[in-house]
Amino acid sequence: MKNTKKLLPSVVASALMAGSAQAAISGDTVKLGYLADMSGTYRDLAGPNGLTAMEMAVADFGGKVNNARIEVVSADDRNSPDVASSTVRRWVENDGVDMVGGLVASSVTIATTKILEENNKLAMISGSAASSITNEHCTPNHIQYVYDTYALSIGTPTAIVQEGGKSWYILTADYAFGHAMEADVTRVVEANGGEILGSIRHPFPTPDFSSFILQAQASGADVIALANAGADTTNAISTAAEFGITQSGQTIAGLVVFISDIHALGPEAAQGLQLTTGWYWDMNDETRAWSDRFMEETGTRPTMVHAGIYSSTMQYLKAVEATGSDDPQTVRQHLIETPINDMFAKNGRIREDGRMVHDMFLAQVKTPEESTGEWDLYKIVRTIPGDEAFRPLSESKCKLITN
Numbered sequence: 001m002k003n004t005k006k007l008l009p010s011v012v013a014s015a016l017m018a019g020s021a022q023a024a025i026s027g028d029t030v031k032l033g034y035l036a037d038m039s040g041t042y043r044d045l046a047g048p049n050g051l052t053a054m055e056m057a058v059a060d061f062g063g064k065v066n067n068a069r070i071e072v073v074s075a076d077d078r079n080s081p082d083v084a085s086s087t088v089r090r091w092v093e094n095d096g097v098d099m100v101g102g103l104v105a106s107s108v109t110i111a112t113t114k115i116l117e118e119n120n121k122l123a124m125i126s127g128s129a130a131s132s133i134t135n136e137h138c139t140p141n142h143i144q145y146v147y148d149t150y151a152l153s154i155g156t157p158t159a160i161v162q163e164g165g166k167s168w169y170i171l172t173a174d175y176a177f178g179h180a181m182e183a184d185v186t187r188v189v190e191a192n193g194g195e196i197l198g199s200i201r202h203p204f205p206t207p208d209f210s211s212f213i214l215q216a217q218a219s220g221a222d223v224i225a226l227a228n229a230g231a232d233t234t235n236a237i238s239t240a241a242e243f244g245i246t247q248s249g250q251t252i253a254g255l256v257v258f259i260s261d262i263h264a265l266g267p268e269a270a271q272g273l274q275l276t277t278g279w280y281w282d283m284n285d286e287t288r289a290w291s292d293r294f295m296e297e298t299g300t301r302p303t304m305v306h307a308g309i310y311s312s313t314m315q316y317l318k319a320v321e322a323t324g325s326d327d328p329q330t331v332r333q334h335l336i337e338t339p340i341n342d343m344f345a346k347n348g349r350i351r352e353d354g355r356m357v358h359d360m361f362l363a364q365v366k367t368p369e370e371s372t373g374e375w376d377l378y379k380i381v382r383t384i385p386g387d388e389a390f391r392p393l394s395e396s397k398c399k400l401i402t403n
Helices: 002-023 047-060 081-093 106-118 149-162 176-191 210-218 231-242 259-265 285-298 304-323 328-337
Strands: 029-036 068-076 099-102 122-125 142-144 167-173 195-202 223-227 251-254 274-277 360-365 378-384
Touching (some): 029 304, 099 304, 106 122, 106 176, 149 274, 149 360, 149 378, 195 210, 223 231, 231 259, 274 378
Parallel strands (some): 029 068, 223 251
Antiparallel strands (some): 274 360, 360 378
16 A cells, blocks of 8 residues: 555656646647648649658658647648738638648748747748748747758859869849858858859749840859759759750859759759759668658659658657647757657757758769669769758857857
8 A cells, every 4th residue: 555655646647747748739639731832833842742741741650649630731832922921820820730841932931930930830841941041030930951052052062163163153043042042152152262253133933044044154154053943943954955055164053953853854964963952862771761652652752852841740740749739839949959860860950040950962963874763863972061061050140049
């Protein structure tokens, strides 16, 4: 009896804690919203297959967290900040969405994270590139997970300048992401002894790059850099090929390139292209195993964004499970305190500014002779350690960084 009496307080305490953990999950449901470009320029890099990646994470988690059902809703933001804002506002104010994932166009992300901050909800951003998202536009309500323009500028431009590409001309998508990419590339090129001869901004999206490529060609720059993404990048590279840019001695630098872009272009057109990526499907047994499952579901290999959506969703659900709560600040603090080790990242960590720091990789597109299959497209040239790849907190303008 004596032992039983000693156990009773702890049993009662455990029961109370379990009850309070269950009560801390609002509405007995953890509701996830997937928001992305489902039909336009960025469809292939995230799009409907990003939704599949999120749903795979939910299924792998068992469909429930601490006995609370996990529900997924989705919408096409059409790369419009207005459309995205109205969707997210409805989700968080009326529909009980706890976390928004996906998020590709940086202008969309900057607009929606303001609403999430106002309503104290959380975003796990996998597709947006502007480094300002965790710098001057940081909030305590979002995490930027996969990559950003700062990290992308560290890899490819540094390598090209060191190989002799000293003079640059930049074609820039005329919105937040393109502007951030141009600024970060300019900083890196000049720091490595190169120079920017000029730049031109094109509408987003742009179906015809002829006039822009001709102006870049006329600049005489060693390197024509593409500060755009998705279909804009593939269209620009295809147009450059039509005008014989590389044959005339200029180099095309794709600054934000996905495996979906290279697959669309084919190794014949893209061979030798250097790029920076946060993840590649064929890096090891773990990435290959998950990618095989993804391909069974979608018929295609995953981009780094698809992998990031899966990983970030799993990390979010693990944090809810561990804390017994879907309170955004409780979950975010747990994420900051917990290292990330999965098929996406090893020893990844989330900083106070919301930046997930992990290794990035300088890759080169294989030649047709080197490629052994349809999706055997990259060779990894160099690993860029996370602390080198991402902006140091000492340079941060984030309002959350006080020291």
